[in-house]
Structure formats: structure tokens, C-alpha cells
Amino acid sequence: MTYSFTCHLDESKNHQCGILAFENVTIMMDPAWNGNTAGFERALEFWAQLVSQTDIILLCHPTQESLGAYAALYMNFLPHFQTRIAVYATLPVANLGRVSTLDLYTSQGITGPVATNQLDLSDIDEAFDHVLTVKHSQILDLKSKFEGLTLVAHNSGYAPGGSIFCITTYSDKVIYAPRWNHTKDTILNSAAVLDITGKPSTSLMRPSTIITSTTRLGSPLPYRRRASKFKDLLREVISRNGTALIPTQIGGKLLDLLALVNDMVYEQRKYRNQSDIPIFLVSYSRGRTLTYARSMLEWLSSSVVKIWESRNNRSPFDLGPRFAIVTPEELKKTSGPKICFVSEVEKLIEDTIVASGQSEKTTIFLTEPFSDTTGSSSLLASMYSQWTKLTPTQDSRSLNIRPIAFKETVSVPACKLETLKAQDLEAFESKIRERRDEHNELLIRLRKESGVDGGLDASGVPDLHGDDDDDDDEDIPDFITATSRKANASVKPAETPIDIFINSEASAKHKMFPFHPTKVKRDDYGDVVDFSQFVPKDQLNESEKRSSTEVYDEDEDPYELEPSSKSTKKRRGDNSVKGNSNRKAENFDDVSYLETLNKPSRRIVTASNVALKCSVVAIDLSSLVDQRSMSVIWPSLKPRNVLLLAPKAAQSTVTVDALIGKVSEVTCLEFNSPASFETVIKSLDVSVDPELDQLLKWQSISDGYTIAHVVGRLVRDNAAHGDSKQPHHDKWVLRPLLNGPRLYPKVSLxxxxxxxxxxxxxxxxxxxxxxxxxxxxxxxxxxxxxxxxxxxxxxxxxxxxxxxxxxxxxxxxxxxxx
Incomplete structure (x- = not known):
């Protein structure tokens, strides 16, 4: 059997993915988009050719370099997804992928109440609802649909829920690991490439091919030292009454950095070194990332969860009332020391730096390398380039890091919003309604046409969790939308048409009656109970109910180590506090302001020059394997081939040379150039002839197994081969020797x-x-x-x-x- 792997890149160099093609199945890896809208319409032609031949899509990480293009592909090629294509990812990748996609698409005007809108919020949710979630180390057996295919996701250690996919057929084993980390960081365990003893994982040993990349490698210094230096630099900035801006990927490194900052604040609170520090987040998706994170603690390192449970019985993502979601304009109005995380999308980065980067008290923390070739913000890439020029390499390795002054006049696109009125507004609303109607009609028609068995999903792939689990997953609503259950309570359930015709000649046991069993919602801890059903209706009003985010406004501070002397009654009676509480609960993860028809407007972009005078410091906190570890770990798995993802010029020459000396074949791929491989070991379907079976001497061994020594001749089963629906998989029969003596060798084992x-x-x-x-x-x-x-x-x-x-x-x- 032959297979090939190709790194595809469109003409605009903004869209890319990997295609792994076997003889009977084609798998798309990580459909990426860097956020550049240039040539977006022509890119759909590029994707159309790939989607038409794709059977499975794998999403490895909740970042835009892994799933930036996925939601757009789903909506533009809906028939392929509804009838044929199955998408697999872990639960954190599916949840945090929604957030990453929302920020990316809103930044570029694809989502939101703007004239260039192409996707609604519900469209993004629908795309990620189509994802079939898997667990780490769960064996996904697809042999019934694709002959011999098995998928297993292993922990990558790079991002929450990040995966290394092991793709196995009858004759090949392919490991896809674009980003991974062999060490433990703040909240994530190390990659499952090595076991607890430090030896290579047996499930990943001797693969046919390892597909990986050396374009981005981590620091060789211990992560704990780098994290400690990061907190020291933060304390220094805060002590000078300054502002710390931390750009980060909303679905990637944000949670890890947030846990580091939370730990720093806890230590300062413990030793009474400093007063409370406001912590802000600038993101189009508001606080949805934290809401998802609190419901997925089992995917994090158990040690960090235990540490925070012993401290205050909270998660590492509960920062108390000092945490708030703000816009760049609101951030500019705040004074005093503060720490601000910014979602790493172009428009938010530019708006936030323009709003706060004109003060010498502002320090921008670059926690990973930025360059124009990686699709990073051009402004951040310029800052990182200047920092590397002015900072000696030896100082960076020894962590003798100091902020540098960044005083430059940069050209930044200024975006103004002009509300649509009169005919423009009517035309926009008409276009959106027409698009929604067409989508709903197409979705209904596709679901009617794809009438499949109950054991198969819409794409024809066997159910992963069985009937019971599938029913439970359908019944359990999204964690965020659970708070709107009361609003939907008045909606009557859809009535399922039932054939109530009873044949008069049928026996009594065959005369059935309509019956709808009550479905009970269940999770890993038991039945899910809505406690509001036990509260009298007259008490269910807005002033009495508590939202999921009101936990921040409790009297007990999460960092308070002594009993508070404040009066609970007085605080709850304070109208100003109560008003702020309601506002925070309403806006923490509410993204309804991005609804398409919510005051639609037109974006007017003009270039403006801004004089920045701030400080920049770079410290590599990326959760990536370093050069030396990669050159040791991959060869220890004894792979036959190692493929390095395109482009070839961006690969680390030192790492490539180290791999070449230890692996039989190392191939650096170029874009749109396939690499084909021939299977060395071919699997055979062999059956024993009944005549030979009578000559065998079977002996019993442990666990009910039997064994026998056999000598015979292997011939092709022509009858079975002629009837086979898959002629490439030959069938053979082991028959007795024709004229040779029927003797067996002496016992040797x-x-x-x-x-x-x-x-x-x-x-x-x-x-x-x-x-x-x-x-x-x-x-x-x-x-x-x-x-x-x-x-x-x-x-x-x-x-x-x-x-x-x-x-x-x-x-x-x-x-x-x-």
C-alpha cells in the first residue's frame, strides 16, 4: 500500500493544511488561516479542490494555525460535511477553538455586526458542534468504514487538549505531531511521547513516518526558571506603577499565563507585599475562555488543580473581583498599576497598543517569538525584531533579561464604524435573512437525504461512545448557554410523528403504544439536576437568582488568608456594588453584542501614524520541545521516515542535521509537493486449509490461548479474490506440502x-x-x-x-x- 503527504498552500500564502492520503481514505490535517483577508474569495477555490477529496479532518490544537479556516470551510462546503466528512478533536480543542475562531473572524470583519459579515455566531457554534470529541489515548476504530484505519489522540503538552495523532492502518503507522512539548508547564502535563519512566511510549514505537516541524523550538532552559523570571519582571513593572501588556493566543497560552499571574498575586497577598492588582482581558469573546476552562479541569495537570484546591478551593482561573473584561478604550481610561492580557489578533493588538503604548510606564511582554513569516502581528514582529537586535544572545540564555525602550513612529490602520442607515441597512438585513433561509433549507434537505442508521453519525462514521453516551451528550446543553434555560422553558418540545396503526390480526405482544421514555442528563459525576425546579416560582426572579459568574463577588476574597471583618449585610445592601455585580455577570461571557443584526455598521479603515514610547521585554514561555530533546526523542521511537512540514527554508538546520545522523530518512517538504511512500511490510489475510488443520498439534497456554507449529505452502485464494469487493487486499490459504514429508522440527521454544x-x-x-x-x-x-x-x-x-x-x-x- 502506498501513501503520501502534502503541505498545501494557496496563492495568497494565507491558507494552508496538510493532506495525508492512503489508498482508501484521505485525511486533512489542521486547516489553517493566518487572518489575512487578501484573496479570501479565491482561497475558496483552493479549499474546494481539497475538501472534495477529504474524508476526515483532524484538529490538533485550539489555535488559529490549526483551525483558523475550519468554520469557514464548514459553512461554505456544508454538503460535504453533513454527508461525508467527519471531524475529530478533543473537547478542549472544540471548545477553545470556538473562542479562537470568534476572535479571529471578528477581528477581520467576517463575524459581527459589520457590512462585510459572512458568518453568524450561530454558524461558528454549528461548525464546532459538528466536531466529534475524543479523549486522549482513546482508540477510534474506523476499520468498518475505512479498511484497517485506527486513530488515537495522545497528549501533546502544547495547548489545552492539544493532541499528537497516531494514524494506523493494516500496514502503516503515521504519527502527526506539528507542535509538542516533552516537559510539564504550569497547567499541562508533558507529551505522551515518553512514559513515566522516561522511556519511549510503546504505543508510538516503530512508526512508518513521523510528521513534525522544527520551525519553532522551545528554550533549553527549565520552564520553572523562565516562569520565575516572568513573575519577577511583572513585579518590577507593577512596583513602578506601570502597565503590563501581555499579547497571547486566546485558545493557546492564555490559560497558562493566567495561572502564573494568579500564582504571583496569591504570593503577594500571602506575604502582604503589595495591594490588589487589577487584571484585565481584552478579547472579542470576553470571558468565554475562562468559563470553558473551569469546566475542563480534568484535562489539566492534576497537581496544579490540587494546589489551588488546597489554597482556597478554587480553580487557578478564578481571580476574584480584581479581574474584568475591558475594551481598548476602557483600558485607556484606567489608571494605576495593572496587568492586561490581549487576544493575539491583529486589530485588538493594534488598538490596545495604540491606547496604552504611548506611555513610558507601559511594558509589553512578548512570551513567544514573533516574526512576519509565522503570521504574527506586524507590530509585535517589529518589536521582537528590535529586542533581539539590542539584547545579546548570552544574556537571553542566562535569563539576564531587561526591558528595552521602544520609541518609534509606526503606521497603524485606524478603524472607524459608521452605522448603516436607510437603504444600506435594508439591503444588509435582506442579505442576511436570505443567507440564513438558504442555509436552513439546505441543512434540512441534507439531513433528510442522509438518512443513516442510529449507530452512525451524519458523516457515516460509527458512534464513538455508544448509544447511552450519545443520548447524554445530546441532552446536556453547552455550559455557557445553560444559564439561558429559563428563557427557553416556554418553548414546547417538538412532537415526533408516530405511526399508531395497530394491526387487528397481530398478537397481543406485538400491539404497541406510543411511549417516550424520559431522558436523564448525566455526566461523569452522575445525574445532572436543575435545582431551579425545587424553588417556588414566586422566588425565581432576577434579583434572587445567581449567575455562574457571580462567584467573583462573594464576600470572601480568593486571596484573603484571614477572616474578613466586613459586614456581609452592609455589602449586599450596597447599591453600587450590586449594580457592578449585575453588570459583570451580564457581560462576563455574553457575546450577543456581536450578533449580525445588532446595530450593523460599516468599517472605514484609514492609515494613521502613532508615536509609541513604551518598553518591550521578551521571555520565551512557549510550551515547545527544545532542539536537543527533539533530536534525541524522535530517533528513540525508531521511525522509518521523518517528514518536516514546509517550508524547508524555515527548518532548524542544527536539528535537521542531528536527525539525519540518527534516522534512516529525513525529508524536508516543500509546499504543494507531495512526498510518497511505499509500504515495506505488507499484511496478508491468511486462512488455514481444513486438511492442514487436522495435522496440527495444538497446545494450551495461559489465558485460554492455544498454539501449534505449522509447515505448509502459501497459495492465493482465487475464489475469494474474485469475489472480494476490495481487490487490493489479497486473501491467501496455507495448505499442506505436496510431496514433502510431514515432519516437524524438534522442539526449540x-x-x-x-x-x-x-x-x-x-x-x-x-x-x-x-x-x-x-x-x-x-x-x-x-x-x-x-x-x-x-x-x-x-x-x-x-x-x-x-x-x-x-x-x-x-x-x-x-x-x-x-
Whole structure:
């Protein structure tokens, strides 16, 4: 069997993906978009050719370089997704991917109440609802649909829910690992490439091909030292009454950095070193990332969760009332020391830096390398380039890092909004309504046409979790939308048409009646209960109900180590506090302001020059494997080939040279140039001829298995081959030798598992004294010791004597001879 891998890139160089093609299935890897809208319409032609031949899409990480183009592909090629294409990712990738996509598309005017709108908020949710979620190390068996195909997602250690996919067929094993980290960071465990003893994972050993990249590598310095230096620099900025701006990927490094800042604030609060520090987040998706994160703590490192439970019984993402979601304009109006996280999308970065970057007290923290070639913000790339020029390399390696002054006049596009009126507004609303109607009609028609069995999903792929789990997943609403349950309570459930015709001649047991069993919502902890059903209706009003985000306004500060002397009653009676609480609860993760028909406007972009005078400091906190570790770990898996993702010029030459010396074949891919491989070992479907089966001498071994030595001739089964629907998978028959003697070789191998308890029973029946002693050793008559080192190795130790040979013979009787 042959297979190929291609890195595809469109003409605008803004859209790319990987295509792994076997003979009977084509898999698309990480459909990416860097956010540049140039040539967006022509890019759909590029994607149309790829989507038409794709059967499966794999999303590895919740970042735009892994799923930036996914939602647009789903909406533009809906028939392919509804009838044929299955999309797989972990739950954090599916949830945080919504947030990353929302920020990216809103920044570029694809989503939101703007004239260039192409997708609604519901369209993004619908796209990610189509994703089939898998767990790490879960075996996804697709052999029934794609002959021999099996998928397994392993933890990558790069982002929450990030995965290394192991793709296995009958004859090949391909490991896809574009980004991974072999060490533990603040909230994530290390990649599952190595086991707990530091040895290569057996499930990933001896792959046909490893697909990875050396374009971005991590720092060789320990992560704990880098994190400690990051907190020291933050304290220094805050002590000078300054502002710390931290650009980060909303679905990637944000949660890790937020946990670091939370830990720093807790330490300062513990030792009373400093007053409370306001922490802000600038993001189009507001606080949805944190809402999702609190519901996915089981995907994080268990140690960090235990640490925060021992501190204040909260998660590392609960920062108390000092945390707020702001816009760049609101951030500019705040004074005093503060820490602000900014979603790493072009427009938000530019607006936030323009609003706060004209003060010398502002310091911009670059926590990962930025360059124009990686699709990063041009402004951040310019800052990082200047910092690398002015900072010696040896200082960076020794963590002797100091902020540098950034005083330049930069050209930044200024975006103004002009509200649509009169005819423009009517035309826009008409276009949106028409688009929605067409989408709904197409969706209904596709679902009617794709009538499949209950055990298959819309794409024809077997259900991952069984009937019960599938029903539960459909019944459990999204965590964020659960708060709107009361608003939907008045909606009547859809009535399912039922055939109530009863044949009068049918027997009594066949006469059925309509029955709808009540479905109970369940999660990992038991039944999901809506406690509002136990509260009298007259008490269910807005002033009495608490939202999921009101936890921030409790009297007890999450960092308070002593009992508070404040009066609870007075605080709850304070109208100003209550008003702020309601505003925060309303706006924390509410993105309804991005609804398409919510005061639509037109974007007017003009170039403006802004004089920046701030400070810049760069410290690499990216969760990526370093050069030396990669050149050691990948060869330890003993792969046949290593493919390095395009472009070739961006690869690390030092790492490539190290891999070439340890791996048989290393290939640096170029864009749109496929790399094909021929399977070296071919699997055969062999059956034993009935005549030969009668000559076999079967012997029983442990766990109910039997074994026999066989000698015969292998011939093609022409009858089965002619009837096979898949002629490329040959069938063979093992038949007896024609004229040769039917002799078998002498016994040369003993197979089986020695059970020490069974051996003790047999020796006791022969009047020997057999007893267990320390470390799993069986002592017979005080002279011979039988030790079981492993499942396949047993040692009989003792001086040559009659009892020694009796014990040896008893052990041999428990094994099969072949």
C-alpha cells in the first residue's frame, strides 16, 4: 500500500493544511488561516479542490494555525460535511477553538455586526458542534468504514487538549505531531511521547513516518526558571506603577499565563507585599475562555488543580473581583498599576497598543517569538525584531533579561464604524435573512437525504461512545448557554410523528403504544439536576437568582488568608456594588453584542501614524520541545521516515542535521509537493486449509490461548479474490506440502506463562515443601528458588540436584513446546 503527504498552500500564502492520503481514505490535517483577508474569495477555490477529496479532518490544537479556516470551510462546503466528512478533536480543542475562531473572524470583519459579515455566531457554534470529541489515548476504530484505519489522540503538552495523532492502518503507522512539548508547564502535563519512566511510549514505537516541524523550538532552559523570571519582571513593572501588556493566543497560552499571574498575586497577598492588582482581558469573546476552562479541569495537570484546591478551593482561573473584561478604550481610561492580557489578533493588538503604548510606564511582554513569516502581528514582529537586535544572545540564555525602550513612529490602520442607515441597512438585513433561509433549507434537505442508521453519525462514521453516551451528550446543553434555560422553558418540545396503526390480526405482544421514555442528563459525576425546579416560582426572579459568574463577588476574597471583618449585610445592601455585580455577570461571557443584526455598521479603515514610547521585554514561555530533546526523542521511537512540514527554508538546520545522523530518512517538504511512500511490510489475510488443520498439534497456554507449529505452502485464494469487493487486499490459504514429508522440527521454544501459585499446588501434591517468600519468590524444600522476573521470563535457581531437576520439569510442563 502506498501513501503520501502534502503541505498545501494557496496563492495568497494565507491558507494552508496538510493532506495525508492512503489508498482508501484521505485525511486533512489542521486547516489553517493566518487572518489575512487578501484573496479570501479565491482561497475558496483552493479549499474546494481539497475538501472534495477529504474524508476526515483532524484538529490538533485550539489555535488559529490549526483551525483558523475550519468554520469557514464548514459553512461554505456544508454538503460535504453533513454527508461525508467527519471531524475529530478533543473537547478542549472544540471548545477553545470556538473562542479562537470568534476572535479571529471578528477581528477581520467576517463575524459581527459589520457590512462585510459572512458568518453568524450561530454558524461558528454549528461548525464546532459538528466536531466529534475524543479523549486522549482513546482508540477510534474506523476499520468498518475505512479498511484497517485506527486513530488515537495522545497528549501533546502544547495547548489545552492539544493532541499528537497516531494514524494506523493494516500496514502503516503515521504519527502527526506539528507542535509538542516533552516537559510539564504550569497547567499541562508533558507529551505522551515518553512514559513515566522516561522511556519511549510503546504505543508510538516503530512508526512508518513521523510528521513534525522544527520551525519553532522551545528554550533549553527549565520552564520553572523562565516562569520565575516572568513573575519577577511583572513585579518590577507593577512596583513602578506601570502597565503590563501581555499579547497571547486566546485558545493557546492564555490559560497558562493566567495561572502564573494568579500564582504571583496569591504570593503577594500571602506575604502582604503589595495591594490588589487589577487584571484585565481584552478579547472579542470576553470571558468565554475562562468559563470553558473551569469546566475542563480534568484535562489539566492534576497537581496544579490540587494546589489551588488546597489554597482556597478554587480553580487557578478564578481571580476574584480584581479581574474584568475591558475594551481598548476602557483600558485607556484606567489608571494605576495593572496587568492586561490581549487576544493575539491583529486589530485588538493594534488598538490596545495604540491606547496604552504611548506611555513610558507601559511594558509589553512578548512570551513567544514573533516574526512576519509565522503570521504574527506586524507590530509585535517589529518589536521582537528590535529586542533581539539590542539584547545579546548570552544574556537571553542566562535569563539576564531587561526591558528595552521602544520609541518609534509606526503606521497603524485606524478603524472607524459608521452605522448603516436607510437603504444600506435594508439591503444588509435582506442579505442576511436570505443567507440564513438558504442555509436552513439546505441543512434540512441534507439531513433528510442522509438518512443513516442510529449507530452512525451524519458523516457515516460509527458512534464513538455508544448509544447511552450519545443520548447524554445530546441532552446536556453547552455550559455557557445553560444559564439561558429559563428563557427557553416556554418553548414546547417538538412532537415526533408516530405511526399508531395497530394491526387487528397481530398478537397481543406485538400491539404497541406510543411511549417516550424520559431522558436523564448525566455526566461523569452522575445525574445532572436543575435545582431551579425545587424553588417556588414566586422566588425565581432576577434579583434572587445567581449567575455562574457571580462567584467573583462573594464576600470572601480568593486571596484573603484571614477572616474578613466586613459586614456581609452592609455589602449586599450596597447599591453600587450590586449594580457592578449585575453588570459583570451580564457581560462576563455574553457575546450577543456581536450578533449580525445588532446595530450593523460599516468599517472605514484609514492609515494613521502613532508615536509609541513604551518598553518591550521578551521571555520565551512557549510550551515547545527544545532542539536537543527533539533530536534525541524522535530517533528513540525508531521511525522509518521523518517528514518536516514546509517550508524547508524555515527548518532548524542544527536539528535537521542531528536527525539525519540518527534516522534512516529525513525529508524536508516543500509546499504543494507531495512526498510518497511505499509500504515495506505488507499484511496478508491468511486462512488455514481444513486438511492442514487436522495435522496440527495444538497446545494450551495461559489465558485460554492455544498454539501449534505449522509447515505448509502459501497459495492465493482465487475464489475469494474474485469475489472480494476490495481487490487490493489479497486473501491467501496455507495448505499442506505436496510431496514433502510431514515432519516437524524438534522442539526449540517454550511458550506460556508460569503461574507460581499453580506451580506451588503441583509441588505440594508431590509432597514437597513449597512456600512464598519476599519479592515473589517460591522456595521449594529450602533448596530451589523459582523467581518470576516478568511475564515472559522465569528463573529456576539452585544447585544441581534431584529436587532441582524435578522443579525444572514441573515448570516445563506448564509451557507449550513449538
Amino acid at each position: 517454550a511458550i506460556g506463562d508460569v503461574k507460581l501459585a499453580e506451580l506451588k499446588r503441583r509441588l505440594l501434591q508431590k509432597n514437597h515443601i513449597a512456600e512464598f517468600k519476599g519479592e515473589g519468590s517460591l522456595v521449594i524444600d529450602g533448596k530451589v528458588v523459582v523467581r518470576k522476573i516478568s511475564d515472559g521470563e522465569t528463573v529456576v535457581d539452585g544447585a544441581p540436584s534431584q529436587i532441582f531437576y524435578e522443579v525444572k520439569a514441573a515448570v516445563a510442563e506448564m509451557l507449550a513446546k513449538v
